[in-house]
Amino acid sequence: MERTTTQTAQIRLALTSQINSGLLQSGMKLPSERELSELFGTTRITIKEALQSLEAEGRIYCEDRRGWFVAPPRLVYNPLYRSHFHEMVERQQRQASTRVLSVRNIVAAPSLCQELELPALSRLFQIRRVRSLDGRVVMFVEHHLKPERFPGILELDLSQSLTGIYQQHYDIHYGRSRFDIVSTAASGEVAQALTLGEGSPILLVSRVNYDQHGAIIDSDHEYWRHDAVRISVDSRPG
Amino acid sequence: MERTTTQTAQIRLALTSQINSGLLQSGMKLPSERELSELFGTTRITIKEALQSLEAEGRIYCEDRRGWFVAPPRLVYNPLYRSHFHEMVERQQRQASTRVLSVRNIVAAPSLCQELELPALSRLFQIRRVRSLDGRVVMFVEHHLKPERFPGILELDLSQSLTGIYQQHYDIHYGRSRFDIVSTAASGEVAQALTLGEGSPILLVSRVNYDQHGAIIDSDHEYWRHDAVRISVDSRPG
DNA sequence: GAGTGGTCTAGACCACTGA
């Protein structure tokens, strides 16, 4: 019995070339796992193995219980310029939308107190939103604002750009910017919001934002579908 | 039959709390998949499922055919400051080492020509190295240099810092820096060099480097074990 | 050579989505 490569590798290759050739286009649904396993004469577990490795590569993605789809091109994103999401997306000829999930006045968790240099048990405004690219949810974001700097903000329309609201209503402009990126896994609310399974790989971009005078104003935690984004930073070192 | 959560989630939780409590310490080997499946009264596939989701989270990592280990803390890395790897690691009280895999004079692939703004079929020096953190291989890096700027460099000891060699032997200093980050999967040589299975998630950091006069001098592609690093950028916007 | 993960088979039932 000959065995050049593994079955998984062959299936991966077959699907990759279908995608490269354009027969399977961006956003299209793949056949079901059961159909694929018949097609390739193997079991669902082997098929899933191949699909998961293509997912890890960023070529396809999975929506919980809906199926597998060909991944669209990545959005190019420079976290140093805290620009308006919608503007950034439109400059790349694509379509953006934002949905507010929840708006709360909370007691800050210890990790947040540390991040924002707050005393223990401080209160914070928490805003949770999801953002979509061409109709597909690609990012879950959680903002935490210092309440004393944003009186009444929770009553405004928060599906707009926060950067815009900061400028227009509070005359606050961003100064310094600091961000961290880690590759990790989705769980709980994050997984649900992104219609991902528990344990799917995601990119977490955490940022602390300072105003024009160097004071901390807020932080945000962006959870990106890992295949949806390319972080791109171009800058002269300080 | 009661079913609060999935078995996978329970196993994940059990292992996580063992790690958090310090009973399983950084770098320690977990019991084998077979032992774990007996311990939890389930099959290897279910165990593997739980292990893979902890791997995605960055809590544990797998070395091909050697076993599963508790992941050490992430290295904090700012790609904007193209500092010496060894220096950076030592500042974080850890131990670094570098091994040269290969050194070649190659014809540039199309994507490289584009990246380095070269005419088709240009030649390049290619240097491949792996870098370890506390004895564990965490990064595979491929450098491509413009040959005319680095005569004789391939004969030097390339396990040192390239930045250092550039300064001392060629009087070249870095100016502008530009980098991209994508979350993708290991394959082929990369997987092998990092002792990862095909399809394991990695972080690819690509950089194009300019000299003090703004001319392109080289590029590098760093393939990081995804759990080994935290990208951290702190800078004032240009 | 013993032990490890890598790969694979051939099924099963469940939870959720969408028409």
Place this chain on the structure above:
DNA sequence: CAGTGGTCTAGACCACTCT
């Protein structure tokens, strides 16, 4: 309701590492 992926069982052989 039919169809999808999510989860799970109970095995098997192979390729590789380590001693």
